[in-house]
Amino acid sequence: MSTNASGGAGDLVLAVAERARAASHGLALATRAEKDRALEAMADALLAREAEVLAANDEDVARAESGGTPANIVDRLRLTPERVAGMAQGLRDVAGLPDPVGEVVRGSTLANGLELRQVRVPFGVVGMIYEARPNVTADAAGICLKSGNAVLLRGSSSARTSNAAIVAVLRDAIAQAGLDPDVVQLVPGDTHDSVKALMRARGHVDVLIPRGGAGLIRSVVEESTVPVIETGVGNCHVYVDRAADLDKALAIVLNAKTHRTSVCNAAESLLVHADIADVFVPRVVAALQGSGVTVHGDARFRAEDGVVAATDEDYAQEYLSLDIAAAVVPDLDAAITHIRRWSSQHTEAIVTEDLAAARRFTAAVDSAAVLVNASTRFTDGGEFGFGAEIGISTQKLHARGPMGLPEMTSTKYVVTGDGHVR
Numbered sequence: 001m002s003t004n005a006s007g008g009a010g011d012l013v014l015a016v017a018e019r020a021r022a023a024s025h026g027l028a029l030a031t032r033a034e035k036d037r038a039l040e041a042m043a044d045a046l047l048a049r050e051a052e053v054l055a056a057n058d059e060d061v062a063r064a065e066s067g068g069t070p071a072n073i074v075d076r077l078r079l080t081p082e083r084v085a086g087m088a089q090g091l092r093d094v095a096g097l098p099d100p101v102g103e104v105v106r107g108s109t110l111a112n113g114l115e116l117r118q119v120r121v122p123f124g125v126v127g128m129i130y131e132a133r134p135n136v137t138a139d140a141a142g143i144c145l146k147s148g149n150a151v152l153l154r155g156s157s158s159a160r161t162s163n164a165a166i167v168a169v170l171r172d173a174i175a176q177a178g179l180d181p182d183v184v185q186l187v188p189g190d191t192h193d194s195v196k197a198l199m200r201a202r203g204h205v206d207v208l209i210p211r212g213g214a215g216l217i218r219s220v221v222e223e224s225t226v227p228v229i230e231t232g233v234g235n236c237h238v239y240v241d242r243a244a245d246l247d248k249a250l251a252i253v254l255n256a257k258t259h260r261t262s263v264c265n266a267a268e269s270l271l272v273h274a275d276i277a278d279v280f281v282p283r284v285v286a287a288l289q290g291s292g293v294t295v296h297g298d299a300r301f302r303a304e305d306g307v308v309a310a311t312d313e314d315y316a317q318e319y320l321s322l323d324i325a326a327a328v329v330p331d332l333d334a335a336i337t338h339i340r341r342w343s344s345q346h347t348e349a350i351v352t353e354d355l356a357a358a359r360r361f362t363a364a365v366d367s368a369a370v371l372v373n374a375s376t377r378f379t380d381g382g383e384f385g386f387g388a389e390i391g392i393s394t395q396k397l398h399a400r401g402p403m404g405l406p407e408m409t410s411t412k413y414v415v416t417g418d419g420h421v422r
Contacts, residue, residue, distance in 0.1 A: 009193035010200075016152060016185045017204035020125045023182035024150035028122050030179065032099040035146055038177035039095035042142065043088040045173035046166070050084050056165035057134065064158055072262040072321050076132040077159055087138040087166075093382070094142045100405045101148045115416040120409040122148030124206040127187075127198050128390075129154045129220055131212030134162035140209075141170050141184045143390045147408035152205065154187035154198055156212070199224035209403075211391045214318065229403070232368075232394025233318045234264030234346040236376040239335040239361070241352035242273040246280050248373060249351040253284055255375040256349065258291045262320050264392060265347050265379040269315060270326040271335045274300075277328045285326075293322045300328040315342045332357055336364045343367060345394045347379040368394050368401040 027035075046053065057079040064074050100120045107117040126149045128140045137153055144151035155163040163186060171181035187194055199208065202225040210220035214233045221228050238256050240249045256267035272280055277300055285295055285304040295301060296310040307326075314325040315338075329335045339348055349371040350361040358372045369379040369392075379402065381389025386404030393399045399407035 009189050009191065010197040012188040013152075013194055013197035013201060014204060016182075016187060017125060017198075017201050019182040020150035020152055020185055021204065023180040024122065024124050024148075026180055027145070027150060027183050028101070028124075028148045030148070034177075034179065035099065035148075036095040038145060038174050038179050039091045039142055041173040041177040042138070042145075042170050043091040043095075045169045046084055046088045046091070046138065049169045050081060053084055053162065053165050053169065054079055054081070057162040059161045060134075060159050069158070070321075073132055073158075076262045077134070077162075079134060079162060083135060087135050090135075090139055090382070091142040094146050094405070097146065097386075097405055099146065100409050103406075105411055112420065113418065114420055117414045117416075118411050119414055120406065121412050123408065123410055125150050125152065125204065126408070127152045127154065127201070127205045127208040127226065129195060129198065129208065129210045129212070129216065131156045131216055132159055134159045134166060136211060137163050137166045138170065140390055141167070143405060143408055145174070145179075145183055147405050149408060150183040150185075152185055152187050152198065154195055157190045160190060196223070199226060202226050209391055229391075229393055229399060230395040231391035231403075232264075232346050233344045234266065234376075234392075235269065235316065235318050235342060235344040236265060236267050236347040236349075236379075237269040237271060237339050237343060238267045238349045238351065238376065239271040239329075239332075239339070240273060240276065240280060240284075241332060241335075241350055241354060241357050241361075242275040243354035243357060244273075244276065244280075244351040245353055245373075246276065246283065249280065250284060250287055252349065252351055252373070252375050254287055254291060256377055257288065257293055257324050258322070259375070259377050261322055263377075264318070265376050266320070267349075267376050268317060268319050268324060269342065270324055271338060272326070272328050273332070273335070274328050274330050281328065288324065291322070293324055295324055295326050297326040298328060301326045318344065332360060336361065339365055339367075346392065347371065347376045349374060349376050368392060 061078050103120045105118040109115050126144050130136045167186050170184050175181040205226050208226045208228045210217045211231050295307045296314040297307040301307045310325050345367045347369040348365050348367045362370045381402035381404050384402050389402045392402050
């Protein structure tokens, strides 16, 4: 399918991509001070025009609720004054981070006297395809601007009014700061034709980043001719080892599951070593149920009141709700085997006081983040000190885990000689 196969949608997407390409050339040469000034202006504008953004978001939320959208999806969609303030702070955090553009990754003087440097450079034009959460609009705009990339934003139709308001605020602020506002643009159109056109805009868009549910990510990966950095769904596991401190384990499981259910780093599966099951399973089931969580368990878990039977579908599920799949495993290796079968390779955690068990788990579990005695909720660019993240990559090429500023760059080699010929 050519870029223009979808007719008018393809032409409109190409037009914004061409403007983004032109704007990216200037942004690539912008100084850190110029980019940081724009980021601070974007943050100020979000706060100053908060009422405008929230009014737009109210329209999206009302439309979602009247359409019977599940509560966890509405939560991802909803903005509050606190969330708008968080968006603004995320932009300020990015402004405070080092500029990755121009960083020397490695360098040397060759035997023939040539000076070799590998330096970070922007991708150029980044396309973002994402669902529901309008705060991603500000996060993506800020990270792309700081890393020298123009960004084309294609959020879900459910958030179209919110996204349009946010982008209007950000573009005005960018222009007032002296940069080309076309470094941040919405992809026009509400139908899937515009998404397809963006996915087929190879040569106009340098990289695509999908952020959302499994269906969206699979569609982009399978259909796109533009290179894709795959961000993954989060079927995250917590394994409570035989050597776990059970008080720590209880706190970690509760935080990982209930702190915020609608995010990809929430725990969806719980594994418990058989040696501590008789003590820990009743405690954790009571605590989870006390927090409103439905436990989908194996035979041992179903010995507790209110636990429903778990199926293969449950163990494969990213619930994004107050549900958790649970099983008792005979040993550490069985836990690792279970995770290898069902994990989405996002985040897994072990709770143990046994250093050897922790080392084996972290070595054997192949996920983007593996935590020891800590909640899965810490897999986050902000928590890692990266500033606002653009997504969490679960692939193994280019970037893996929370993607901050350095992950939004490529590299090129700069070779300096003095009349050298080969």
